[in-house]
Amino acid sequence: MSSEITQPISIREYDDNRMSDSPVRWILFYGLIMAGFAWLSTLHVEGESYGFHSILPVTLILVVAAISKKALESLFAGIIAGLLLLDPANLFTGLGDISMTVVMDETIAWIVLVCGMMGGLINILERGGSVLSFGDLLATRIKGKRSTMLTTCVLGILVFIDDYLNSLAVSASMKNLTDRYKISREKLAFLVDSTAAPVCILVPVSTWAVYFAALLEENGAAKEGGGMMLYIEAIPYMAYGWLALVIVFLVAAGFLGDLGAMKEAEQRAQNGQPVPDGIKQDGFDTSGIKKVPPIVGLLNFLLPMAVLIGASIYYEVDLLLGALVASLFTIVLYYWQRLLDFTQLVDSMLDGFRVMLHPIAMVCAGFMLKEVNDQLGMTPYIIDSLSPYLSKAMLPALVFATMAAVVFATGSSWAVYVITLPIVLPMALELDISMPLVVGALLSSSAFGSHACFFSDSTVLSAQGSGCTPMQHAVTQIPYVLIGAVLAFISFLVLGFMMA
Template structure:
């Protein structure tokens, strides 16, 4: 009887030693990488001009993300590497300063509150039975897998006011139906994400339009008060938005098949495993749903959505105030119908916040990485490196390619343009390039970066709402995003020569 433990202890000990040895090798490997960054710091930190070295933390982030398939850990690897470059002796201090700056950043505070409020609102809608009712009514009218995907894309276009709203609301309302037709959560996330930022830039009544119109005025791209007019003139030239929209509908219609990692995801879904492995929680908790008639449930779903959109527009495209108004309206509506009591609704809001903690952490870490890249001077270095090669004909295509790469590396589809616009706009004005075309190239780059980056806000939220990780979503989506970027680049080459 004593022999069994003795026999089994050998392999366990051997496995333990192998795991320990593997962990030791990885610790030594990462330590060597960080030591390399420490050495580079001694060569460049004193001059403050990092040059090509400024892009190394972003490259490390991408490499770790590709290998580990984990976004938060990859971002922090890049942050630590960047802080070592800046000052190896003050890494902990620098990390603390970055954390404080993120917490005090008004944009970050807005994102945290919006994501939390949206998560809470959707959780109330689900626990009140509204999302299920909406899915049941759609299921009566949609009888095919293709119809389900086309409906998802169409809903994404209808919810054009903000990419956050699109990413969370559409994915939550379509999960039941896509599961029924064995559509993987990765495919759902792609369909939702492709109608988020790419659509928002094409609609002048959106958070993107309001933000960039003000930014264009501040940087002298147009006269004061005419920023929105310039934005509207630029919409026909936002090539990536149009191409991404065309590609996603072709994918939904079955004209473009499954590419890259999407093949494996869809093959797994066809076996009935629509939720990918490694997902700790499949979206929001729906275990306590109260049954209501489909029509009442539909009304209970559409009314809060209408209030959300209407209130956001009323408050000058502010999704935070829209989400707050819609949440209060929904709580009163559901309490009046006795669907949920006050305590249950408060619990639903808090649980919605909890579900959003990981995507919020990824977005906050992305802002910390952007701050490090700004201190290293990455964006100005990249722009200055391509300036000697600019010409009137090549300006739109090069602006799109370079800024798309910068946004992809930083994950900040809005923040980098505060730095880049003061450089790009004067160049366009100096060589007398069409300003709507230049703005179209910039907004296309922003949309691509938001669409393709594995830790951008819309990517993270689309994955969270659909029930997969951000890396699973990004890895299956990247072939389609790259396809769209290639066609957009060609379009800007043609437009550059046409308007030169």
């Protein structure tokens, strides 16, 4: 809506011990669970709500993820469970139908093309020596671990136009430096991810702002042409975005220490192993990088980035068109300088698509899960369950908590609002509460879900670009995410009572 040090975002996960127990035990474990979901389907009366049962597939995903530490496998376990709950007799038909629905979705097509184009562009920058030149320049200016982490955060803020661009470009350009100062890849992923979605919601010139401004107009929260103005008015109330920024800078500056699994990751990095166990690098061959003068290498990095941002803004904040223009510009620039021949440039683009297959598969699986959840009626069930507790003062906090849970459960920080805005906005209008405050709560919940969910697009891309698995990234950053969520909830409680 991604040889270490010189290699970019190509990662493949390996875990030889994950099936250390007998395969028979795992088959029995999953078989019993799936049989249970099939049995639950017999209790459902056609035409009635699935009620509490609608949240069970997501619960299964979280349990399987905690046990297996595998994001993609967990997602498919939840998808299969949800389809069994819907209609066990037509499991394969249902799986085929939602697969086709997702593949034909315009949003998925956009994500696939953007991820592939961004992967190809960054691969060209790597093979042409530009990322290395940029990293070497930073190395001459930055001395120390704290400065490296603060620089990563600042770069994340500067690349504000889209969280995908942030997740891939910043991580690729900072890996050399973070490795040098023994910063774990998990912490790099946290620094990048915390300045992705949280920053994008705070800047009106971003893909997030354009998308949500249009949704606000479509759902009657603002008059035609007034969606962006309402969005801008809501920026001061986007509590989670502001708090996530404060927290990541406190961590980078050393005022907030390593918590939970992050402490173990940092200890491992201090012992000389910044890349976590279970990661094997493959893919891009950067052994033939041509040496260029530092200033030329720097320009070869900055110019494509400037074209990417400028073209995206020119085409009404469309990162896909920006990536197409930037890729063509970079191909011509590098060919003209004879850094790579035409065959190498084309191979670089194709390799970029190839190494992004894993995150693309994760995002597609997330959309399949959302389709299953929609058929089960999970989102309306959660909202209806909290409706009796709604009041003018409590609405912002409950909107944040409810929608944060929904986005976290579905991994879809954009698509879910097509369903929920027609429900939430009329509530706010009926209670006559400040619309900017409610929009701020909605955008905060979206940023939280994108930030916290281990299979959301920005989390997967941040992990891919940084050099760790989505689960390693999610587990290490969750303490900081929860701190931000709790403080945001309290903020909306206070604001709700103050403005009631």
